[in-house]
Amino acid sequence: MTTSVIDLTDLDLFTGGDPHAVWKELRAEHPVYWNATAQGGFWALTRMEDVTAAYVDAAAFSSRQGTVLGGSYRREADSASGRMLIASDDPQHRLLRQQIHKAFLPELMERARRAVRGGVRAALDRFQNEGGGDFAREVAPELPAGLLAVMFGLGRTDALHLLSLTRSMIGFQDPAYRSSSAGATGLAATQVEIFDFITALVEERRRSPAEDLVTILLNATVNGRGLTEDEILYNCLNVAVGGNETTPFTAAAAVQTLIDWPDQAAVLNSEPDCLPTALDEIFRWTSTNAYVQRTATRDIDLHGRRIEAGDSVTLWNASANRDESQFADADRFDVRRTPNRHIAFGVGAHRCIGMGLAQMEVGLLLQEIATRRLRFEPDGPPRQLRSNFMLGPTHLPVQVRLP
Numbered sequence: 001m002t003t004s005v006i007d008l009t010d011l012d013l014f015t016g017g018d019p020h021a022v023w024k025e026l027r028a029e030h031p032v033y034w035n036a037t038a039q040g041g042f043w044a045l046t047r048m049e050d051v052t053a054a055y056v057d058a059a060a061f062s063s064r065q066g067t068v069l070g071g072s073y074r075r076e077a078d079s080a081s082g083r084m085l086i087a088s089d090d091p092q093h094r095l096l097r098q099q100i101h102k103a104f105l106p107e108l109m110e111r112a113r114r115a116v117r118g119g120v121r122a123a124l125d126r127f128q129n130e131g132g133g134d135f136a137r138e139v140a141p142e143l144p145a146g147l148l149a150v151m152f153g154l155g156r157t158d159a160l161h162l163l164s165l166t167r168s169m170i171g172f173q174d175p176a177y178r179s180s181s182a183g184a185t186g187l188a189a190t191q192v193e194i195f196d197f198i199t200a201l202v203e204e205r206r207r208s209p210a211e212d213l214v215t216i217l218l219n220a221t222v223n224g225r226g227l228t229e230d231e232i233l234y235n236c237l238n239v240a241v242g243g244n245e246t247t248p249f250t251a252a253a254a255v256q257t258l259i260d261w262p263d264q265a266a267v268l269n270s271e272p273d274c275l276p277t278a279l280d281e282i283f284r285w286t287s288t289n290a291y292v293q294r295t296a297t298r299d300i301d302l303h304g305r306r307i308e309a310g311d312s313v314t315l316w317n318a319s320a321n322r323d324e325s326q327f328a329d330a331d332r333f334d335v336r337r338t339p340n341r342h343i344a345f346g347v348g349a350h351r352c353i354g355m356g357l358a359q360m361e362v363g364l365l366l367q368e369i370a371t372r373r374l375r376f377e378p379d380g381p382p383r384q385l386r387s388n389f390m391l392g393p394t395h396l397p398v399q400v401r402l403p
């Protein structure tokens with residue numbers, strides 16, 4: 001097996017190493033880096049300028065072959081290509097996005113905000129009363145649970161079940177998150193479980209429509225026809241994973257960050273007007289969705305390297321968001337940072353459709369922390385998700401200190 005000196009698929013780097021030091025080196029020395037792997041390899045773009053240019057040039061950098069390296073959404077693995085929002089190119093992408101966008105309108109956002117706020121407040125009350133606990137397990141899941149309950153019209157138990165299924169899928173390389181029933185077949189079996197769950201939900205909504213995403217997709221039309229069963233399933237899956245597997249990691253990583261930067265945590269608690277800039281800085285700093293994958297549709301020459309048609313190309317948001325040519329003192333967490341042109345939600349046509357919801361969720365959490373003037377202290381070692389795609393703690397034992 002040929003492996004590179006720097007290997008961005010080495011998950012030890014993401015659990016116990018320092019990926020930011022590696023990205024810094026890549027930005028400086030190898031801005032177009034070939035990361036060889038046993039399966040072949042992929043290119044890694046790490047500078048803000050190159051990552052942004054690739055996002056915008058969707059004709060040259062296609063999403064159709066999937067956005068996760070060797071994982072979910074691959075054409076061969078699940079035939080989502082061209083049918084799932086995130087794994088499609090224009091014009092299909094634009095048509096799908098117009099339909100799915102209907103589930104992200106203000107009325108639903110407002111219902112989701114109330115549900116998330118209720119869940120977060122109750123979880124923080126419990127947490128405070130007990131003097132702390134594992135923030136990643138006891139508080140962070142409340143962010144997507146409230147949202148998913150509203151978006152899929154689910155009760156709390158079902159919302160938490162869907163959360164555990166998507167977690168097994170995104171964390172398929174992490175033994176702690178693999179679904180017990182997934183066994184040796186791992187990812188594929190977990191996807192089947194999720195599809196079964198969503199299929200049952202679609203059947204139920206056919207019988208009794210509700211004000212939720214599933215009903216919106218059942219009534220959607222693209223090019224004068226309704227969506228196929230597969231399209232409905234894939235896009236429910238896309239929103240469920242997008243909604244579930246990002247904000248809880250951002251929330252837990254935010255608390256970890258406030259522990260690591262006590263001076264900035266103090267500013268957040270004493271100067272509430274810094275909330276908007278603090279929120280953006282949390283997204284830049286945590287960059288939960290570390291990279292997205294694209295496939296080159298033609299030969300591309302960049303910084304003296306040739307990317308060939310058909311090659312896999314990864315765009316590293318987490319690296320671009322620390323690019324020293326874009327951010328003054330890029331390795332400093334600064335809740336008053338402005339301007340802050342981070343790309344935690346991607347750029348261009350595929351920019352996160354749930355960005356407003358994510359801002360609402362994590363914003364609510366920061367506001368609660370600031371209003372309650374909570375301070376967190378470590379109460380045991382944290383544990384990072386074993387993934388190079390989603391970054392964040394799966395366990396974060398902390399003690400809560402009140403003013």
Ligand code: HEM
Nearest residue numbers: 085086242243246247250289292345346350352353354358
């Ligand atoms: C901190 C939270 C979040 C981060 C960091 C994040 C990040 C991203 C990024 C980088 C993309 C671009 C993917 C690409 O270009 O291939 C994306 C797309 C997407 N996100 Fe998010 N996301 C977050 C929250 C959410 C939420 C809450 C939802 C749903 C409720 C969601 C649903 C989606 C969907 C459906 C897409 C595909 C959009 C498209 O292809 O047009 N995300 N997200």
